[in-house]
Each structure stands twice: as C-alpha cells, then as structure tokens.
C-alpha cells in the first residue's frame with residue numbers, strides 16, 4: 001500500500017498520482033489539468049459534492065477552450081512592423097506601432 005492518499009496503484013507495485021498521469025500524457029493546458037484532476041475524483045467528497053464537481057469540470061472545459069483559442073504569444077509570433085516616426089531629441093526615431101521595437 002502507498003501511504004500517499006493521492007496515489008493509486010495502477011499495476012501491482014506501480015504507484016502513480018494525477019501529476020504522473022498529466023506528465024505521461026503531456027497535458028500542459030492548466031485548465032485541462034484541473035479538469036482531469038476533478039474528473040478522476042468526482043463525488044469522492046460525498047454525493048452532494050458530485051454535482052459541484054461536474055459543474056467544475058464543465059467550467060474547466062470552457063476555460064480550456066478559451067486558453068487554447070488564444071493566439072500564441074512570445075518571440076515565435078513575428079511582428080509585421082508598422083513603422084511610425086517620432087522626433088526623439090534632434091533626430092527622427094522609427095518605432096513599430098504594434099510591438100514598440102525601435103529601428
């Protein structure tokens with residue numbers, strides 16, 4: 001037996017917790033992670049709590065959808081610079097209107 005209440009014996013002598021499962025399946029969306037954790041434990045806090053757990057799963061699914069539909073941020077997305085000129089001191093400075101990079 002495992003002394004960790006979050007672990008389950010998947011096969012004889014093989015104990016895993018939810019985080020091991022999320023890692024094995026490479027689940028990175030935090031909303032999906034929450035959904036899976038909830039789905040594996042629906043009603044374990046009692047029958048009345050099961051309805052709450054199911055609603056939490058629905059909410060997490062909607063949240064997961066929102067996170068997934070957001071455009072990827074960071075250096076991977078290239079900016080098609082829109083240059084605008086401003087006077088900085090005694091010289092003209094070109095700055096991208098979209099990302100703010102200077103030229």
Ligand SMILES: [Zn+2]
Pocket residue numbers: 079080081082096097098099100101
């Ligand atoms: Zn730009």
